[in-house]
Amino acid sequence: MNDYLSGLGALLQQYDVLGAFWTNIQLTFWGALIALALGTLLALMRISPIASLRWAGATYVSIFRNTPLTIIMTFMVMGVWTALQIQLADNFEDNFFRLAVVGLAVYHAAFVCEAIRSGVNTVPLGQAEAARAIGLSFLPAARLIILPQAFRGATAPLGNTLIALLKNSTVAAAASVSWETSSTMKTMIEFNPNYLWEIFAVFAIGYVILVIPIGLLTTWLSRRLAVKR
């Protein structure tokens, strides 16, 4: 029993599990920030008066929503960095981290866009009609009337997208971010197969601890922010 515990203790000391989780949290944070900005822009494009913008927004969503994230991540390294020579930092660690963040952001922006659009659909017709009636053109109407209510209506799907983003940050492994959780767990299992269950439990519980509060928070927020009608 003592051997078992000290073996497990040594294992957890040998690998930086907390550091790995911290990497995924950072990937998620930056990825979510950019995805939210890009996704909002895309949603605006998709409801805008200009046909070409609507078309561009819809095309973006169709492409990125339907491509496996693994391929997007591989493209970030092999296409953007290797072929197009776009370097996001001088040292490799920051560079691949940022490439992974961009990969996560462009993929999840498509889902953020759809989440916001579903939020727009919760805004009653009268609101838009009232906005126009008082003389607001498209952008002011969107900024002052539609989007604030749409974001409230989109809280739940946006929360789901955030949870998905956190879990998908493990795919950064495909963008050479080899110090994140899935790569760390894989290496640990490979060289310590006798601790398989324990290693999985550590990582799985880590994600449960991260995901459940986000879920509870979005449920609470979506109730609190819901526009009473």
Place this chain on the structure above:
Amino acid sequence: MRKHTMGLLAMAAASTLALSACGGAEVGGEPEGGASEGGDGITIGIKYDQPGLGLQDGAEYTGFDVDVARYVANELGYSEDQITFKETPSANRESMLQNGDVDMIFATYSITDERKEVIDFAGPYFVAGQDLLVAADNTDITGPEDLEGKNLCSVTGSTSAEKIKTDYAEGVQLLERPGYAECVTALAAGQVDAVTTDDIILAGLSAANGDGNLKVVGAPFSEERYGVGLPKGSDRCEDINAAITKMIDDGTWEELVAANTEGADYTPNADLNPPTPDACA
């Protein structure tokens, strides 16, 4: 209402099953299925993505590892059609042996103490050395010490890049990709300065992808003793070693090395090759 629902579900289920059935049938032509299949066959793990060593070439498998594997399997009493080849990527080799996915592995598998704790080895059947692949016009990288502050690419799950970082050049920046082809592409594009792994692998890569614009530095700085990976406690080790010894003695070994490195300007280190197999554990 209910009838409709069930009908729809049945339709959905039927179409998915049809999909899976067609999948199963066609993939049958492709090597798959585990070591258990058939009972009297043998499943051998090789690389599918290393020109000159283990490469899936259409329906065929080519390379030095593959040829050695065929010879050894024949000596163990398996005919050509009893051999099933299966891909064993670097990062999955230990697990695939432990899992029983393959019976033995010939996949540029260096014998190391760390690996010996979880699996067994027969052999070695070849001794390679870690080396560097650089652009043909590169003159400032002549050995691993020159990599300080340079960019280096290696594959996920191999230890060769770590070795350079700890033993030679602490300030080297590492790129890890799932396959060497991606490393070579990054090298050709100038995003990394060198690719590191064993010299014989690099020779195969430069012959297949290089168009003469890449070169192997030619100063190996390690001994990589390629062994035959076996599950822990396997009873095949002695027989495999006997087969390897026979292959070296009857001249097949030399033929295979020559045939598979043709056009790559590569000769194995003569002091260490051909090797004598280690005693079995």
Place this chain on the structure above:
Amino acid sequence: MSASVLFDAPGPRARSWTLAGNIVGALVVLAVAAWVLVQLDSKGQLEPQLWADAVSARTWQYYLIPGLLNTLRAAAFAIVGSIVFGLVFGTGRLSQIGLVRGVSGTVVEFFRAVPVLLMMVFFYGLFGQLLPGVGDKAFLAVVVALILYNGSVIAELVRSGVGNLPRGQGEAGLAIGLTPGQTLRSVQLPQALVAMLPAMVSQIVVVLKDSALGQLIGYQELLRTGQIVYSADGNPLQVLTVVAVVFIVLNLLLTVVAHQLSRLLSSRTAGQTIEGTGIGNPTAVAAGAGGTDKI
């Protein structure tokens, strides 16, 4: 969209501004595209041979099609398993028995929280220890991990599908003397299932995309066989493009099917048909989301 209430039909001046904007926009897009092409060309990535190798008959026959079939095989097993898992645990969460509800809830919440990739890695190791020498463990691990995650999503679909039905449906069932269990089985579930069918089709998109993660544990699906192609031919960008296009076309078709199903079925249920978001938990996007009468 022309009927949008967010903006007036553009007048002559707005139209000319839009035209000018479109021309500028198109020029910017063209400039970026040109820059990308020049960059690719300077790296020799536009060599016709590299592209020809990526789409040659040999590449399809020996690599991409077997890989695609493996992808479809894993997806097919995963989706059938997910539906079974989802029905069992979804109705479990609606059970009258507190313990069953609790267990089902815990299982569903747990598997929705753990990244699919971690589950694949774990099951790959676990099956190795439990089933030495049996079948293709990478395949099993991919399928089981996909079932646990997507099954949990479908369980939530079942629950929300029942929850979204008008209360009158359940009340009517009880009023004619059915037990709560019978009401669930013969009144609520059939309607909920119709409502969630489009979302289940959307979920196949998720399954297909996630099956590409199998590459990281050595399952020979489409992305992995693509990687083998470019190892020999030295054309990663070209092959990855082809693989991505295959995935996109496949998924677009499924999305269209989901959308059509949603429209077709919306008259067949008292609830709203759910199309699914293709990510996470698809509760919130109720249909009508195409939303012609709204914005």
